[in-house]
Amino acid sequence: MRLSFFKQPAGITIGEIVAMTGAELKGGAPLDRLIADIASLDRARPSDLTFLDSSILLDALGKSRAGACLMAETFEARAPAGMIVLRVRDPMRAFIAVARHLHPDSLRPSSLFDIAGVADAASVHPSAEIEDDVTIDPGAVIGPRAGIGAGSVIGANAVIGPDVKIGRNCTIGPTASIVHSLIGDGVIIHAGSQIGHDGFRYQPGPRGHTKVPQLGRVIVQDNVEIGVNTTIDRGGSGDTVVGEGTKIDNLVQIGHNCTIGRHCIIVSQCGISGSVTLGDYAVLGGQVGVADHVTIGEGAMVAAKSGVISDVPAGEKWLGYPAMRGREYLRPFAASRKRK
């Protein structure tokens, strides 16, 4: 059975794993032994590397057929005979490092048509500037004066608007559209996401609502990843900015003029209104709503489904609607549960 749609890895030796992860080898296992792939404890075969990071899984360890296992020293007595034990302080981190090494094609989506260069069925405007080593899949549309940096992949039926600049080594997923935007290097924007379209602002009046021009841009800094079907509106007059290294999940809405810091985590279906500021490393759980002009401080965390209507100080954990500091909000729930 073929488990993965990715390429069969080339394999890695135990010695290479030791060098990569700083693991200490228990006993005299051969450094040139080849590991074919990685897998979880229960799925691993004798040619696979696995890992253990919780005593809850000790039973699974005992039954595992894995050829090698990354684990803390304290568990190694429980490893089945014949399993190579690699002692390491953070087994999951080490395991992920090996996974990334074995599956480089999983680090960002590549052409869905297995091509290099520009597909015949793509529409690239003659004034667009396409650097070397760019892949453009069938059906993609690249507008006038757009720029695509070296090593980038534009997915099938994606649409890049006029004057948009995409940096180097980016992947734009199939059917995504990007307009009025400047995109940095190493950015992944997944399928169906809509970046840079009109913010939602009208002047109310007795005979209806008048559209307010949305003249700004979206700036996406380096190494940002944006999930599928997410929407980020361009600024009204200034810009909407997504800071370096920030990761955004699927179906998220980010309104005009937001400033999202660096290395933030924004989980699926969050709705961020206009002119919101997120400090670096802020984390929003799924389905969080944030009212306009709110500031969420550096490293602050907001629990899933919360509604934030006032500023959240740096480093605090908030939840509920209206969101408040953690402990305070949970009291009413605790009270009502005791009463039964």
Added chain:
Amino acid sequence: MRLSFFKQPAGITIGEIVAMTGAELKGGAPLDRLIADIASLDRARPSDLTFLDSSILLDALGKSRAGACLMAETFEARAPAGMIVLRVRDPMRAFIAVARHLHPDSLRPSSLFDIAGVADAASVHPSAEIEDDVTIDPGAVIGPRAGIGAGSVIGANAVIGPDVKIGRNCTIGPTASIVHSLIGDGVIIHAGSQIGHDGFRYQPGPRGHTKVPQLGRVIVQDNVEIGVNTTIDRGGSGDTVVGEGTKIDNLVQIGHNCTIGRHCIIVSQCGISGSVTLGDYAVLGGQVGVADHVTIGEGAMVAAKSGVISDVPAGEKWLGYPAMRGREYLRPFAASRKRK
């Protein structure tokens, strides 16, 4: 006025309706009388079949111009003179059966270009395996080694990635994209849905978040229907599975490694985190959020907008955030309402 974008039905006789629904004919109505179409009580014309399933609608029955009506025997005295009365225990079920018979083209979307076969403007990789009687609309992109089963329709500008298998008699809507997935028979995936893209998982670190390879797949079993702009991420190492006959509405998010049972109902804008399990016939109302690793038991129902953070036993009805068993959670609301 043309009410419907569907084909004018061929019609059905009263005798055929009796045979199809098990209805009992009141009085001596002619079995060869032709019914042209179906309609609601207030819209029906003399050539239409309608139905009545509630005493609230008895006034509408009195005024209806419908030629025939499915209803319980208890209401038949209220039917206008000349209306053919078809006695049946479940009038809505009988009505739906006739509607499905008259409008077979409504049971799944067909080509938006009225074509059969592969459009010239589609991009089908030479290594893709396309069975007989497949329709591929203009702009669709079918990747290398993909397989499309007989009788399936791939909508305009849809994208099917490398090695993806689509079963027989499926419809993939326009602009949907499917990668890293195996799709069963009779599946409908509507427009703009994104199936099989990267799950949202990173290893946090002091210099940013490291992407964790997402090596699994999405498995969609037979007769599943997935609404527009819905997103289902592939598994991290194992698979994300959607069980047979499950129906998923629009704008739903399903995270990596979820196991969704058979015949579940998931209403619009639900957000299901990673590694969640839904038992067969579970029902989630709109905008429900489910935390990761939660199990929702067979036949359990969760009310709209709830946030589920602990396991829900089979057959129970839960609501609120954090979601609890029905009665319990309503108490605080009841209390605050009495107080006013």
Added chain:
Amino acid sequence: MRLSFFKQPAGITIGEIVAMTGAELKGGAPLDRLIADIASLDRARPSDLTFLDSSILLDALGKSRAGACLMAETFEARAPAGMIVLRVRDPMRAFIAVARHLHPDSLRPSSLFDIAGVADAASVHPSAEIEDDVTIDPGAVIGPRAGIGAGSVIGANAVIGPDVKIGRNCTIGPTASIVHSLIGDGVIIHAGSQIGHDGFRYQPGPRGHTKVPQLGRVIVQDNVEIGVNTTIDRGGSGDTVVGEGTKIDNLVQIGHNCTIGRHCIIVSQCGISGSVTLGDYAVLGGQVGVADHVTIGEGAMVAAKSGVISDVPAGEKWLGYPAMRGREYLRPFAASRKRK
């Protein structure tokens, strides 16, 4: 630095601004002085018009380099020397009027390929009726018997289904799909929105759920604007209607058979179930959920994240879940805060 992706405006004289806005000119400023563009107080250059509508910004006014400023008379003493002061009762409204005049290309999206007419790479069915002055971008697919009115723009990779009628001066964004729908004049439907697909209705049964034919349409009246990745299902038997001038944000779900009034405002990620009625000028905040068959009266407002499960009278402000009249619902929050 290029701030905007829009065309450099042609400029406007102080005299033209006075005529357009009814502003009163302070002192002897020259009516033929040319204003190049508009900008906020802090960004404006000497050739720009800005505005002030709050005393909070008086410091910014003092430091602003703007050449001219719309403001109330009461603030004019605080304007820097040399700044042209335009006295006006509603400075923001006047500013928006000038912005719309200077940036006509921001009032609706235009071709992303800078073309006029039908792109070679579009697929237009020979039976489609395309009026004069229509632009169809590359990759768009226009189905049989569809009609596109004069002055309309169909974006790259958008899909218009069979028999769909699009009125005049509409813009359909890239990758949007529209089926089973009649669209009025001056309508903007942004990228990735899915209009007219199947409503979510099944007949439950012991061996699974049976799909109920969805035979109706979507009717979108004149001057409606619909954001990106929003979904509006067609009616089951009747129609789903969106009334004139209504504005809908991103990622909104509107179910089958809804009747949305004229000039409503529906903010991002709202979920409106089937058969809901919104009166004219109703306003729903972000992430609101509305249960099926609910009526929300004319001019009523529902706060963000509320869940509406009963009718809301005209003109009232509701919030919470279940949503209630404003004052009432806030009490429990107030109580729990005092207790600490």
